[in-house]
Amino acid sequence: MKEILSIRGLSKSYKNIKAIQNLNLEISEGQAYGILGPNGSGKTTTLSIVTGIIHQDQGSFSWFGKAPDANQRKEIGSLIETPHFYPYLNLTKNLQIICDIKGISYKDIYRVLESARLAERRKSRFSTLSLGMKQRLGIAAALLGNPSVLVLDEPTNGLDPEGIAEVREIVIQQVELGKTLILASHILSEVEKICNHVAILKKGELLANGPVKELLAEDEIIEISCDRNEELKVKLEGSELVKEIETENGLLVLTLNENITPAEINAFAFSNEMVIYHMLSRKRSLESQFLELVKEE
Amino acid sequence: MRRLLHIEQVKLLNYNPFRITLGIYFIAFTLGLLIYPAVDKEIPVISLSDLFRFPDVWMFLTWVTEPYNVLLALIIIMITTKEFNNHTFKTQLIFGLSRTELLLQKLLLIAVLAVFATLLLGLTSLTLGLIYSYKITFKIALENTWVLSRYLISSFAYMSMGLLIALLIKNTALSLLTFLAMRVFVDPVLFLVLRKYEVKWYLPFRTTTQLTPMPDLIEIFQKKVNSSETIDEAALDLLPKGLPAWLNLGLVLLYTGLALYFSYRLLQRRRFT
Numbered sequence: 001m002k003e004i005l006s007i008r009g010l011s012k013s014y015k016n017i018k019a020i021q022n023l024n025l026e027i028s029e030g031q032a033y034g035i036l037g038p039n040g041s042g043k044t045t046t047l048s049i050v051t052g053i054i055h056q057d058q059g060s061f062s063w064f065g066k067a068p069d070a071n072q073r074k075e076i077g078s079l080i081e082t083p084h085f086y087p088y089l090n091l092t093k094n095l096q097i098i099c100d101i102k103g104i105s106y107k108d109i110y111r112v113l114e115s116a117r118l119a120e121r122r123k124s125r126f127s128t129l130s131l132g133m134k135q136r137l138g139i140a141a142a143l144l145g146n147p148s149v150l151v152l153d154e155p156t157n158g159l160d161p162e163g164i165a166e167v168r169e170i171v172i173q174q175v176e177l178g179k180t181l182i183l184a185s186h187i188l189s190e191v192e193k194i195c196n197h198v199a200i201l202k203k204g205e206l207l208a209n210g211p212v213k214e215l216l217a218e219d220e221i222i223e224i225s226c227d228r229n230e231e232l233k234v235k236l237e238g239s240e241l242v243k244e245i246e247t248e249n250g251l252l253v254l255t256l257n258e259n260i261t262p263a264e265i266n267a268f269a270f271s272n273e274m275v276i277y278h279m280l281s282r283k284r285s286l287e288s289q290f291l292e293l294v295k296e297e
Numbered sequence: 298m299r300r301l302l303h304i305e306q307v308k309l310l311n312y313n314p315f316r317i318t319l320g321i322y323f324i325a326f327t328l329g330l331l332i333y334p335a336v337d338k339e340i341p342v343i344s345l346s347d348l349f350r351f352p353d354v355w356m357f358l359t360w361v362t363e364p365y366n367v368l369l370a371l372i373i374i375m376i377t378t379k380e381f382n383n384h385t386f387k388t389q390l391i392f393g394l395s396r397t398e399l400l401l402q403k404l405l406l407i408a409v410l411a412v413f414a415t416l417l418l419g420l421t422s423l424t425l426g427l428i429y430s431y432k433i434t435f436k437i438a439l440e441n442t443w444v445l446s447r448y449l450i451s452s453f454a455y456m457s458m459g460l461l462i463a464l465l466i467k468n469t470a471l472s473l474l475t476f477l478a479m480r481v482f483v484d485p486v487l488f489l490v491l492r493k494y495e496v497k498w499y500l501p502f503r504t505t506t507q508l509t510p511m512p513d514l515i516e517i518f519q520k521k522v523n524s525s526e527t528i529d530e531a532a533l534d535l536l537p538k539g540l541p542a543w544l545n546l547g548l549v550l551l552y553t554g555l556a557l558y559f560s561y562r563l564l565q566r567r568r569f570t
Binding site: 073089101 | 303312313383384385387388389390393394395396570
């Protein structure tokens, strides 16, 4: 797979705060790459460096296998933090400026406004837009010229639920078209819904990265209770069925091994002459898993 | 180049404060010149309209209209700091302009405004000259037009210094204040403080104002009264002589070059968040 963005040993500090420390990332063509982390974890700093608006202290990065320069950014559609445009210009004129910068024709303007559902407002001044509309215009601007790479920093920030769904739909469409997506977000479900790869940042350090399925695998958790809990616990621990067993308020909380269903647990107990009278599926939420990952140390 | 200029054009021609300030500049420039002949009648013996005759009109108007360049510098400060306030430098960067192009954009604008100002001065001087001159020959009319090129440099220098201050301070009101304070207060006060020393002529704003110095009014009025008696200028010491013209010009170019160099360095290093 062709290399799109390669980040090597990137570090950046703001006075005493280490925004990112020795960050390494490799992003290949066609990946939908999520950068996940709580607020202040260095997501925006990372994306600001690779889009040229701030300079790193140490380390380097390369786009498309080449040293960074301004022309590469014309091939990348970016939205970093909140979108900023000329407040007194209307949407069309604002996008014309970006077309001029990218050296592309104005013909694309209507299409991107349409896809962000802003075509009707094209003659309105930017300052008259609502927060959600501004955000959608930011996405529209990123889509100008049909770039092969999209860099989006918290694209659903400040949107209402409907707006969030719309923006996600636009982004998923782009991913389905085979574009490379780099998405920073603090919302786990967003990364899970859109991305196939994820890097988790905390305080500027890379905690983990890999395919979403592996990293954010949903463990199946059930709670059970039978007449002889302690005995069942011992038996289950000796089996290949569970990863982990904990006792909680007189209940056994089981983390199941992959591809094991609750029915098999029931059958196992029954074959050991124990009758389970309480069984509740309690899928461990991704959110808590993410928090756990980030909480470590 | 054309692309960058077009971007500036879209930004500015739709920006009301820019249009208004430029309008004020235009009106102040032309109205100011119309008022001079009007006050003329109130002063006996000497007539100000003598100053509007070829070839003196070029020198005189260049000197009189030099302060209007301050307005042009204020325009540059206003629109540059606005790019910081609106975070639009950032937007232009992420969509593919280089930091050097951000500077180039503003330089092109400065060049366009300087040419505009010089053309405006040239046209008004020509008009007034045609109205007030008794005899007009091609040679007399075009004598002294070289002073326009100095005016062009003077405009460019003012706006370059404005640009540097804007990039340094980023805040609109503070930048405007700093620039005005330098031009109206700091430089003149330093000039007075240093009055005994030659170095007073090396102050940045002083060299720029000296680029288009006060014409020799005494000589002009002498021509008018046809007096054979020459006034001892040295005794009067009305006209401060300053540095030789070539050195003064060299200093202005040096200061402008430095302003642009530091602007470049600032833009290369700035964080645009």
